Every structure is written in structure tokens, then in C-alpha cells.
Amino acid sequence: MKAHTLVIGAGIAGLQAALDLAEQGRQVVLVEKNPSIGGRMISLSKVYPTLDCASCITTPRMASVAHHPLIHTLTYTEVLGVAKNEDGTFRAHLRKKPRYIEEDKCIGCKRCEEVCPVYIRDDFEHQLGAKKAISIPFTNAIPQFPVLEPQSCTWCGACANACPVDCIDFTQESRDLFVEVDAVLLATGFQLTPIDAKAQYGGGKLRNVISSLQGERLLAPHGPYGRVLRPSDGKVPDSIAFVQCAGSRDASLGVPYCSRVCCMYAIKQAMLLSGSLPTADITIYYMDIRAFGKGYEAFYQNAKAMGINFVKAKVGRIREIEDGNLALRIERQEGTAQPEEAQHDLVILSLGLTPQWNPGQLAWEVKTASDGFVATPGAPLDPAATTQDGVFACGTATGPKDIVDSIMEAGNAATEVGKRLEIRAPMVPGGAS
Amino acid sequence: MSLSESTKAKLKIAKERHGVSPELLARVKETNRIHRAILEAVATEAKSVPDIAAATSLPSEVVFWNVNALRKYNKLVDVKKSGDFWLYQKK
Numbered sequence: 175m176k177a178h179t180l181v182i183g184a185g186i187a188g189l190q191a192a193l194d195l196a197e198q199g200r201q202v203v204l205v206e207k208n209p210s211i212g213g214r215m216i217s218l219s220k221v222y223p224t225l226d227c228a229s230c231i232t233t234p235r236m237a238s239v240a241h242h243p244l245i246h247t248l249t250y251t252e253v254l255g256v257a258k259n260e261d262g263t264f265r266a267h268l269r270k271k272p273r274y275i276e277e278d279k280c281i282g283c284k285r286c287e288e289v290c291p292v293y294i295r296d297d298f299e300h301q302l303g304a305k306k307a308i309s310i311p312f313t314n315a316i317p318q319f320p321v322l323e324p325q326s327c328t329w330c331g332a333c334a335n336a337c338p339v340d341c342i343d344f345t346q347e348s349r350d351l352f353v354e355v356d357a358v359l360l361a362t363g364f365q366l367t368p369i370d371a372k373a374q375y376g377g378g379k380l381r382n383v384i385s386s387l388q389g390e391r392l393l394a395p396h397g398p399y400g401r402v403l404r405p406s407d408g409k410v411p412d413s414i415a416f417v418q419c420a421g422s423r424d425a426s427l428g429v430p431y432c433s434r435v436c437c438m439y440a441i442k443q444a445m446l447l448s449g450s451l452p453t454a455d456i457t458i459y460y461m462d463i464r465a466f467g468k469g470y471e472a473f474y475q476n477a478k479a480m481g482i483n484f485v486k487a488k489v490g491r492i493r494e495i496e497d498g499n500l501a502l503r504i505e506r507q508e509g510t511a512q513p514e515e516a517q518h519d520l521v522i523l524s525l526g527l528t529p530q531w532n533p534g535q536l537a538w539e540v541k542t543a544s545d546g547f548v549a550t551p552g553a554p555l556d557p558a559a560t561t562q563d564g565v566f567a568c569g570t571a572t573g574p575k576d577i578v579d580s581i582m583e584a585g586n587a588a589t590e591v592g593k594r595l596e597i598r599a600p601m602v603p604g605g606a607s
Numbered sequence: 608m609s610l611s612e613s614t615k616a617k618l619k620i621a622k623e624r625h626g627v628s629p630e631l632l633a634r635v636k637e638t639n640r641i642h643r644a645i646l647e648a649v650a651t652e653a654k655s656v657p658d659i660a661a662a663t664s665l666p667s668e669v670v671f672w673n674v675n676a677l678r679k680y681n682k683l684v685d686v687k688k689s690g691d692f693w694l695y696q697k698k
């Protein structure tokens with residue numbers, strides 16, 4: 175397969191860059207390791223600072239990518255290697271993982287999922303919800319194909335029996351593909367620091383201590399519980415706390431930097447919670463609030479005006495008390511410094527952002543910076559260029575940032591890739607090169 | 608409808624290739640048992656998670672996760688709120 179550009183990662187940054195390149199008339203191969211495109215953004219509830227519905231903004235972009243004639247999207251596909259050819263082009267080795275269904279036959283009817291007898295934890299819901307051993311990843315996934323997880327399958331055949339188009343293929347195997355391109359764009363995004371990284375917060379052990387991405391799912395319209403409830407017993411929480419910097423600005427975790435989005439997403443979630451649960455007490459324990467973008471300070475002030483309780487304090491330890499409630503040992507940073515104990519029904523840890531993928535593991539000269547994100551030595555004037563000529567990067571692959579900045583960087587990266595392509599593969603009138 | 612011979616042959620190959628662990632089979636059995644117990648508890652009367660936990664002697668977090676699994680796949684519904692909890696009933 176040949177194309178002008180290989181875009182790795184189909185989160186909002188990769189989607190935007192792919193669309194911009196295709197609009198320039200360039201052929202794009204977009205590779206995503208997950209079964210659906212959309213990245214983190216498609217799993218968010220609403221987005222700050224506008225409080226627009228995340229999936230209402232992301233889904234049309236996902237659909238435009240999926241239907242664009244110049245974008246070839248490969249989901250559920252891994253990048254095994256990328257090598258630079260002598261003429262400056264790149265050869266990528268990709269592996270399409272088996273879904274155990276024939277994609278050209280599947281009509282996405284979900285009959286297989288309905289009859290499957292095996293219930294498993296749903297990664298999309300960050301383990302809060304259930305799915306089946308064969309299931310469509312989420313309601314607005316693109317493409318709408320189910321994936322069968324062989325390690326959870328009992329091979330009972332119920333799915334094949336129910337399938338109206340006979341598309342289940344139990345013996346499907348992975349397929350290797352090779353793509354030749356003129357440029358590579360890394361948009362491989364971020365992951366959260368592990369929830370159990372700070373043992374004193376009890377994440378992963380205490381039933382009502384959840385991550386910020388789990389918080390997003392609780393607030394999402396199609397979330398795991400259909401409304402805001404706490405995991406231990408389905409109680410409507412009446413007192414909810416956010417613990418800021420629970421995975422950032424902490425050298426002991428190897429994350430000494432600020433993750434840039436946690437203050438704002440916690441304020442957003444607090445506002446949304448106060449909308450869903452008007453009588454609940456909502457407290458944000460913070461070191462300092464970093465509301466640096468356009469309209470962000472006003473957003474923060476609105477949250478205060480809505481009655482969100484901002485407490486400048488360090489949280490030392492969280493423990494479970496009776497009925498799944500939580501006791502937080504806090505040390506205020508203003509006024510009295512005496513340690514205090516505060517009780518809440520539910521605690522959301524604002525975990526930090528770390529890189530999702532290290533491209534340096536491929537045998538090529540793409541270096542990462544000391545924080546592990548893709549190094550862009552020319553930033554801020556040239557934020558897309560990496561240490562390898564012809565390889566570009568954008569979005570959270572290069573460092574923590576929000577959606578607006580990720581989209582802006584994606585647009586810039588598409589322009590930079592376009593400049594390289596203009597030299598290597600100039601467009602001829604009519605659009606082809 | 609029954610499986611075609613070729614699908615049966617493919618199933619056999621897949622089973623040999625991937626195997627089925629005894630832990631997985633035990634987990635499926637246990638989930639079925641939990642689902643039966645929950646559905647029985649809410650067959651005639653809507654109940655909250657703590658009440659279902661008391662009726663089934665299951666931990667409340669296990670009940671809640673499985674209640675939502677059953678809700679997602681249309682086997683039970685949340686009918687109304689009572690105090691701090693929602694009540695669930697068999698569909």
C-alpha cells in the first residue's frame with residue numbers, strides 16, 4: 175500500500191490532522207490500535223470550557239474521517255516497525271489484529287453480543303461497566319464492528335448461531351500490512367498515571383476511590399450506571415471530593431511536571447456533578463488552580479459561584495470507613511496547618527498524563543524528551559518537527575495539553591507535513607501528485 | 608438454527624488453538640449464579656442494591672456491577688428512587 179502520510183493514532187489530534195491532510199488532497203493511512211477511532215475524547219462527558227457534549231463534537235469528525243475518500247483507516251492495527259528508506263520515504267510494518275468477524279459481511283446488528291453468555295469488564299467504561307466476550311466497543315464506535323476476545327470466549331458458538339449474515343470467523347488470524355509513505359505523523363496521545371501509584375490514596379483498592387476518566391464515564395449520558403452513582407453500592411453520592419495533583423507534580427512518581435488539564439477537568443466535572451446532584455457537597459482539594467486558557471478563569475470563578483468548595487490542602491491519606499464512605503486526612507495550606515479528617519461518599523483522583531507510546535522503541539531516530547513524550551526540539555516555534563526528518567508529532571503525544579491545543583497542533587502539523595510533501599511529491603493541477 | 612459443519616469445524620480449531628481455562632468456565636458459572644439470584648430477588652418487587660445484597664448474601668459491589676450488566680442487556684430496569692438509592696426490577 176502507498177500513501178503520502180501515515181498518521182499513527184486516531185484521537186482528536188490524529189483525526190484532525192488526517193482530515194486537514196486529506197483536504198490538501200493528500201492520501202492518508204490512519205492507524206489506530208483500538209477497535210474504534212476517537213481516542214480519549216469520545217469517552218469524555220462534556221468538554222471545558224464550553225460544556226459542549228464531547229461525543230457530539232467528536233462523532234461528526236470520526237464520520238468525516240471514516241468516509242473521506244483520501245483517508246484509509248485501519249483500526250485494531252498495531253505498528254510493528256517503521257524504517258526509513260534511502261530515498262527518505264518510510265516503510266511501515268503494520269499488523270491488523272483479528273476481530274473474529276468478516277468485516278465485509280458484518281452489519282453491526284449486535285445479535286452476537288446479545289446472545290453471548292460471557293460478561294466481562296468493559297475497558298471503555300474503565301472497568302465500571304460490563305460488556306460481553308464479543309461486543310461492539312461502544313454505542314457510537316466507528317466502525318460498528320464487534321470484537322471477540324479469545325481469552326474470554328468459551329467457544330460455545332452462540333454468536334455464530336445468532337448471526338444473520340454468517341460473518342463470525344473463529345479461525346481468523348492477524349494480517350501483516352506494509353505501507354510506503356513520504357511522511358509519518360505521530361498522534362499517539364496519553365494515558366493516565368496508574369490509579370494505584372499512590373498507595374496512600376487507596377486507588378484500585380478502596381471501592382469508592384475512582385479515576386478522573388471513570389468520573390467522565392459516570393457523567394456521560396451512556397455511562398455504565400445511566401446516572402451518577404457510586405460503585406460500592408449504587409448510592410447517589412451526597413458528598414464528593416476531588417484530589418488534585420494525584421499523579422502529577424510528584425517526583426516520587428516520575429511525573430514532576432504539571433499535567434495541565436487536571437484543574438480544568440476537575441472543575442468541569444464538579445460543575446456537571448452539581449448539575450446532576452444539586453444538593454450534593456462538592457469539594458476540590460488543590461495545591462493551586464491553573465486556569466490558563468481563554469475563558470478558563472471565568473469558568474473557575476463560575477464554579478466557585480455555583481458553590482463548589484475549593485480547599486487549598488494536601489491530602490495525606492484516604493481510608494474506607496463504614497458503609498464504603500471515605501475519610502480523607504488533609505493538611506490545609508492556608509489558615510490552620512493542623513491535620514484534619516474530612517468524610518466523603520466518593521473520591522475522584524485527578525491523575526496525571528503520561529505518554530501512551532514510546533516511538534523510540536522502533537528502530538529509528540525519534541527521540542523522547544526527559545518526560546517521556548515525543549521530543550520536539552524546535553518548539554514552540556516549530557512544535558511539529560521531531561528528531562527524525564520526515565516524522566512529525568502533535569497533540570498529547572508531545573506533552574499534556576487540552577483539546578483546543580491538540581486540534582491547533584494537529585492543524586499546524588498537517589501544514590508542516592504538507593510543506594514536506596510539496597517538495598517530495600508536488601501536487602499537480604487537478605489534485606493528484 | 609444450528610451451526611453449519613464448517614462453523615463447527617472452525618469452532619473446534621479455535622478451541623484447540625486458544626483453549627478454555629477452568630477459571631473462565633468457573634467465572635461464567637458464578638456469573639450465571641449471581642444473575643439468577645439477583646433476578647429472583649427483584650422478580651416481584653423492586654429493590655435497592657443494599658436490599659438485593661441482603662436478600663442474596665452477595666457483597667453490595669458485586670450486586671451493583673451485575674445489576675448494571677443486567678440493566679445494559681435489558682434484563683432489569685431501574686424503576687424509581689427511594690431515599691439515596693435507585694430500585695431495580697426484573698423486566
Ligand SMILES: Cc1cc2nc3c(=O)[nH]c(=O)nc-3n(C[C@H](O)[C@H](O)[C@H](O)COP(=O)(O)OP(=O)(O)OC[C@H]3O[C@@H](n4cnc5c(N)ncnc54)[C@H](O)[C@@H]3O)c2cc1C
Binds near residue numbers: 183362363
Ligand atoms: C479526565 C479527563 C478529562 C478531560 N476533559 C477535557 C475537557 O473537558 N476539555 C479539554 O479540552 N480537554 C480535556 N481533556 C484532555 C483531552 O482528553 C486531550 O487533550 C485529548 O484527548 C488529546 O487527544 P490526542 O489525540 O492527543 O490523544 P488521545 O485521545 O489519547 O488519542 C491517541 C490515540 O492514539 C492511539 N494510539 C496510541 N499509540 C498507538 C500506536 N502505537 N499505534 C496506533 N494507535 C495508537 C490511541 O489508542 C488513541 O486512540 C481531559 C483529559 C482527561 C484525562
